[in-house]
Amino acid sequence: MIREGHARKQGDHVVKATVVIVGAGFGGLRAARSLKRAPVNVVLLDRHNYHLFQPLLYQVATAGLEPESIARPVRAITRRQRNLEFRMTEVTGLDLAAQRVATADGALPYDHLILAVGGETNYFGLEGIQRHGFGLKNVGEALAIRNHVLGCFEHAMLEPDPEQRRALLTFVVVGGGPTGVEMAGALSELIRLVLVKDYPRLNIKDVRVLLLEASDRLLAAMPPRLSEAAAETLWRKHVEVRFGAAVQDYEGARVRLKSGELIPARTLIWAAGAKAVSLTERLGLPTARQGRVAVEPTLQVPGHPEIYVIGDAAYLEHDGQPLPMMAPVALQMAETAAANVARVVRGEAPVPFRYRDPGSLATIGRNAAVAYIRGIGFKGFAAWVAWLVVHIIQLIGFRNKMFVLLNWAWDYFFYERASRLITGK
Numbered sequence: 001m002i003r004e005g006h007a008r009k010q011g012d013h014v015v016k017a018t019v020v021i022v023g024a025g026f027g028g029l030r031a032a033r034s035l036k037r038a039p040v041n042v043v044l045l046d047r048h049n050y051h052l053f054q055p056l057l058y059q060v061a062t063a064g065l066e067p068e069s070i071a072r073p074v075r076a077i078t079r080r081q082r083n084l085e086f087r088m089t090e091v092t093g094l095d096l097a098a099q100r101v102a103t104a105d106g107a108l109p110y111d112h113l114i115l116a117v118g119g120e121t122n123y124f125g126l127e128g129i130q131r132h133g134f135g136l137k138n139v140g141e142a143l144a145i146r147n148h149v150l151g152c153f154e155h156a157m158l159e160p161d162p163e164q165r166r167a168l169l170t171f172v173v174v175g176g177g178p179t180g181v182e183m184a185g186a187l188s189e190l191i192r193l194v195l196v197k198d199y200p201r202l203n204i205k206d207v208r209v210l211l212l213e214a215s216d217r218l219l220a221a222m223p224p225r226l227s228e229a230a231a232e233t234l235w236r237k238h239v240e241v242r243f244g245a246a247v248q249d250y251e252g253a254r255v256r257l258k259s260g261e262l263i264p265a266r267t268l269i270w271a272a273g274a275k276a277v278s279l280t281e282r283l284g285l286p287t288a289r290q291g292r293v294a295v296e297p298t299l300q301v302p303g304h305p306e307i308y309v310i311g312d313a314a315y316l317e318h319d320g321q322p323l324p325m326m327a328p329v330a331l332q333m334a335e336t337a338a339a340n341v342a343r344v345v346r347g348e349a350p351v352p353f354r355y356r357d358p359g360s361l362a363t364i365g366r367n368a369a370v371a372y373i374r375g376i377g378f379k380g381f382a383a384w385v386a387w388l389v390v391h392i393i394q395l396i397g398f399r400n401k402m403f404v405l406l407n408w409a410w411d412y413f414f415y416e417r418a419s420r421l422i423t424g425k
């Protein structure tokens with residue numbers, strides 16, 4: 001066992017309750033910071049030593065940014081918080097009766113537990129796609145995509161067979177949600193604005209970027225006219241957008257659609273599904289759709305009021321629909337969970353979570369984005385500027401903000417992408 005942490009009385013002095021937070025992503029970090037002034041000890045656990053800003057992962061995958069620009073060490077973020085201790089360790093389970101978190105480095109007791117373990121790619125049991133395709137959920141996967149895409153161009157330059165060359169230069173992105181749209185747009189711009197200069201012998205007609213969507217529209221959370229605008233912009237940026245295109249299998253060389261059509265392609269990027277991390281299935285807690293833990297409106301687990309689940313790992317409905325797996329949900333839930341822990345410590349009743357939808361934004365490359373904020377939809381340059389401002393504000397750390405801004409300005413004016421090294425095998 002790592003350390004004793006339960007609230008207890010020593011003489012007249014009350015030792016604080018221990019709040020263990022699992023996950024230093026959007027939700028966990030916000031919860032930890034919100035407990036800064038609460039009379040509790042906070043122990044924050046994460047399997048990585050950094051906090052990652054996932055919304056910009058696609059820019060790492062498309063050679064626009066280095067991972068260091070969108071991540072920050074948790075210790076650097078939290079070092080001024082005196083009631084907080086960070087430990088890098090993998091959580092493997094829970095002992096609900098003893099109130100202990102099992103980790104790779106021993107058990108850790110808690111009085112209150114906030115689970116903010118996030119999500120992972122959902123391949124819906126399609127094994128071939130999981131084995132041969134690429135997910136986009138973490139730094140390792142983003143770098144794998146960057147290395148692979150750049151590697152395909154190098155191989156294509158040496159490939160004498162035209163069919164093989166075209167397969168090397170065909171890039172299939174699956175899923176028309178924000179990640180798929182942003183990824184397809186950025187990939188097409190990387191190729192058409194930057195790589196064409198690196199590979200002057202390249203015949204650009206051999207290059208294809210496809211965005212496959214099973215339904216009949218992109219960005220389903222936005223009004224139809226913005227979905228259409230996004231599709232039109234992608235077409236203008238040379239992305240072939242296909243609707244009703246459900247992918248069935250992929251063995252590394254050809255993408256098989258449910259219709260039976262085969263698309264020769266050496267790259268498939270899967271942005272078509274997300275679910276809670278598989279850990280949630282092993283905790284002995286009730287799970288709902290996508291493996292998310294079903295919580296009460298107060299974000300507590302039914303039958304376990306000492307456990308709160310927030311963010312992508314939590315299942316809660318709002319207006320009859322499950323809350324989306326998005327950063328604002330995780331951040332707002334974190335504030336409610338932290339406030340509820342503080343209320344319970346003070347002997348008050350917890351309050352229900354109320355979601356305030358801040359709207360959604362998706363960029364489609366240079367000067368192009370769609371935005372839907374407080375019932376108002378807009379697109380084009382204004383939406384793109386809104387997207388830039390929102391992302392810079394949300395990035396953690398002044399240095400990261402400056403680096404990202406500088407990179408974006410450089411790329412914008414010089415049609416460049418700085419991170420074009422192939423660093424893996």
Ligand SMILES: Cc1cc2nc3c(=O)[nH]c(=O)nc-3n(C[C@H](O)[C@H](O)[C@H](O)COP(=O)(O)OP(=O)(O)OC[C@H]3O[C@@H](n4cnc5c(N)ncnc54)[C@H](O)[C@@H]3O)c2cc1C
Pocket residue numbers: 022023024025026027028045046047048050051052054055056057058089090091092116117118119136137138178179277279310311312313325326327328330
């Ligand atoms: C490519 C991509 C683009 C996105 N774009 C947007 C966007 O534009 N706008 C938006 O609002 N949302 C976006 N999202 C979704 C958003 O990032 C998530 O909704 C948000 O990160 C959820 O926050 P969270 O705290 O629940 O989980 P996360 O931020 O994922 O944090 C989970 C943390 O838990 C840790 N963890 C997991 N399992 C364990 C374990 N067993 N032991 C220890 N630690 C563990 C992880 O290392 C991680 O640090 C995007 C997501 C991705 C992947």
